[in-house]
Amino acid sequence: ALAFRCEQITHGTPSGIDNHIATFSEPLLFSKADSAHRRAVDLTELPPLVIAQSSQRGSTKEMVAGVRHRHDRNKEIYQSIFDQIDNISLAGAAALEKRNYAELGTLMNVCQGLLNAIEVSTPELERMISVARDAGAAGAKVTGAGGGGSIVALCPNTVCEVSSALEAAGFDTIPLTEN
Secondary structure, eight states: OHHHHHHHHHHSSOOSHHHHHHHHOSOEEOOSSOGGGOEEOOOSSOOOEEEEEOSSOOOHHHHHHHHHHHHHHSHHHHHHHHHHHHHHHHHHHHHHHTTOHHHHHHHHHHHHHHHHHTTOOOHHHHHHHHHHHHTTOSEEEEESSOSSSEEEEEOTTTHHHHHHHHHHTTOEEEEEOOO
């Protein structure tokens, strides 16, 4: 409850995922609207991920307010996009548990297109995603609220190549791998 309150102060209207992850410290499939979809994601290995940081900081509070404003003006379109993102998240969790990184990468790429459609991506984030994909990432997308911040790239057998390409392009990276 305390972590959620901190999120409210910082973000305005948080989804609840950040405080859940921080509190329970495990991979989690999370739905604000449907508690039936809240469950731990069973991982048998740490997925081969690279996180890259943009030079821009995003404001979660501003991003959430902007998406809410655009949603209120285009409810049917935005609700359709949100429903698609929810379905991608469910399929992504299943692919992650099966270590089907080709499918997961495709889902990440499609989700990124939807995130761009709701205007939470930026030209710099799109450039980072392009660099990661060109270097061999199976998928890459904005992580967090967008408007700046970071991307996450799924890099089976290409963690070093993707990290190097992003660093050569001027971005800081955090490779997440067991190796």
